[in-house]
Amino acid sequence: MKVPNTLLAAEVTRFAYDGAPLLLRDVRLALGEGTLTAVLGGSGSGTSTLAKILAGWALTGGRNRFEGHLELAGSSTRLAFHGTPDDPRLSLGAWGRHVAFVPQRAADLLTGASATVGEEIAFTLEHRGLPRERMRACVEEAARAVGLAAHLHRHPAGLSGGEERRLALACAIVGEPAVLVLDDPAASLDADGRAALARLVDAERARGAAVVVAGSCADGLARCADHWILLDGGTAVAAGRPAEVLASAAFGRSGVLPRDPAEPGYPDRTVSSDGAKCHDGPEVSSASASHSGSSATSSAASEGLETREGSRGAPLAVLDRVTFAYPGTASDGQRSVLIDADFEVRPGEVVAITGPNGAGKSTALRHLAGLVRPGSGRVRIGGQDIAGLPAGRVAEHVGTLFQEPRDQLFERTALREVAFGLRIAARGRPRVPRDVAERRALEALRAVGLEASAGEHPYDLPVSGQRLVALATVIARSPRVLLLDEPTVGLDRHGLARLESVVAEAAQEGCGVVLSTHALGWARRHAHRVLALEGGRFVAA
Incomplete structure (x- = not known):
């Protein structure tokens, strides 16, 4: 698939974790500026592993086996994977300046050493040497985007599961990455959190970032994507616009949920076919959702x-x-x-x-x-x-x-x-x-x-x-x-x-x-x- 203004191109010919069977094979994708791509698949299909490869987390040495190619291109940088199949080594520090990742287990992104929510969000910016006043403004902006503006002085250990995921999202966007990779991003979020997530994705795309969401549910966020890739058994079995993949026989055989269980009454939603904004309707508060x-x-x-x-x-x-x-x-x-x-x-x-x-x-x-x-x-x-x-x-x-x-x-x-x-x-x-x-x-x-x-x-x-x-x-x-x-x-x-x-x-x-x-x-x-x-x-x- 040719994508204009490609920010990240990936070809995963083969991938396996240390001592484990082959998990991914023959998966290709290209992420363009301002695009949203959904990588969907049932449990064990390889969606989380592909997300970790794109983020560089699975390519930092050790005995994992990787055959393929990754290339990150931007206005000021061009980074490519230069490891070998037996030593898939990538500079996570250099890669991570341009590709941000929120894993399925949000706590894995957090340092565990920060005394406040604000300090946790600022961690990345501190390592980049940002001036204090600029750093404070960026932290406050990221916290507002995820609904944590009133919680900057709380200790991260006291957050609920959904609040912890909001914090991880804020940590990912605060550095304005070129590519944002989100694994099951709506997990544990309430209705307001999901609405904030949709607005966040819209804002990232508007500034030119490429966004990838991975998961096992064709929820509202996935249905707003420009392009879907359906994984089954570690390989891509369907790809195209959401409506095309939803109608495919491969989707019916997959374990992907066709609708979001969080939607009251499981309402069927019209699938976006043009990469429309994800937040295109009125906000649904958790209170109103609970009483409907x-x-x-x-x-x-x-x-x-x-x-x-x-x-x-x-x-x-x-x-x-x-x-x-x-x-x-x-x-x-x-x-x-x-x-x-x-x-x-x-x-x-x-x-x-x-x-x-x-x-x-x-x-x-x-x-x-x-x-x-x-x-x-x-x-x-x-x-x-x-x-x-x-x-x-x-x-x-x-x-x-x-x-x-x-x-x-x-x-x-x-x-x-x-x-x-x-x-x-x-x-x-x-x-x-x-x-x-x-x-x-x-x-x-x-x-x-x-x-x-x-x-x-x-x-x-x-x-x-x-x-x-x-x-x-x-x-x-x-x-x-x-x-x-x-x-x-x-x-x-x-x-x-x-x-x-x-x-x-x-x-x-x-x-x-x-x-x-x-x-x-x-x-x-x-x-x-x-x-x-x-x-x-x-x-x-």
Whole structure:
């Protein structure tokens, strides 16, 4: 494909990580000034790897194998990849001055050493020796673009998952790169964050940057692209304008989600065929999105999700007038996230919690898991106040899927990972024999579609695979309460179907399921109740 004013040309003949099978082959793309290109594919198709190659992250030495060509051209520079297949070495410092990257796991971009959000955004500019006043103006402009202008003095460690992604986006654009590569950029963003992302992409294109978005969902941002590349099995199986690729047989066979689960009611959107602006409609606030549509109960029922008779029994998990505030620092002060919050889930019930980034959704789930203690109020599991109980005791009845799956993965293989929790003897119960634990672990992996990956290291799986392994570790123990923090993030069509099956089966077996999500359209289809966290309290959505 010939592209006028090409900024980055890439030809990936072959690529494989150290000791791993071939992952990408025969993929070519050219990125022109002011263009938006979407690289789409199901889990394991190679979209994230291609994004890392374009950003230079996969070509910094080591034993990765790369055959191909990369060339970055601009008004003042021309850089080309000069490594060898056995030593794919690229100067990340030189390349990174022109190509900015936000990885799928946003935290991987952050230094972890900055005391404030503002310092984190300024990190790149400090290394370029920008004058202090100019640096301050650039930081403030980038923070405004992602909706963090009021949070410049907060500590990055206190940000929610969505706020952390906004911070990573600000760090990427502050240096005005020629090429911006975004891997699953809308992950964990609320409605306002997605609108800000669309405006950000429009602004980057307007100043002449080439933008690439990679992912497994044909969301609103991808549908505004000039060009799509569809990957399957590590190779490009279709390419062209969005409408052309959507209509192809290859797209139907791929695991790409044809619509964004975050869209209320999954509305079908007209595909842009001319690279139109991504932000071409009114802003949708998280509050208005949360209150649109009809009752979640009737929606869930229409999808065949039935509440067991036992759901009218005693609640399995309760927050009773819970108030909680994070300590904060001298710069940002104390931050209250739950204020006299009341919540309950009953047997066989699926309850979805929505709300803007930083509203306290994850904090509410951590209370139910016994991982944090309320400043006031009570948390009850199975009718018992868990105040004073260690988190391990609570975990005998409550299973938790964290927002970041790597926070709960540590074993050498997926099978060992899932079996580990089964072999920990609960108080008063005999230890589960190894063969029984492995059999149940395989059943859990089969339920999430990863039986064939039982012998793989969890970190060698794509992020979606890591999330599903973590889900398997939770459901293998058959908890009475199942807590899922942003479970849909990063999942392709097949992974989302597995998640839906797990949630429905858990409810049918009498488990109480609580999930936090920004995928409002999906939640209304698969939850009995949808609640919004507003001002520290739960309200009907």
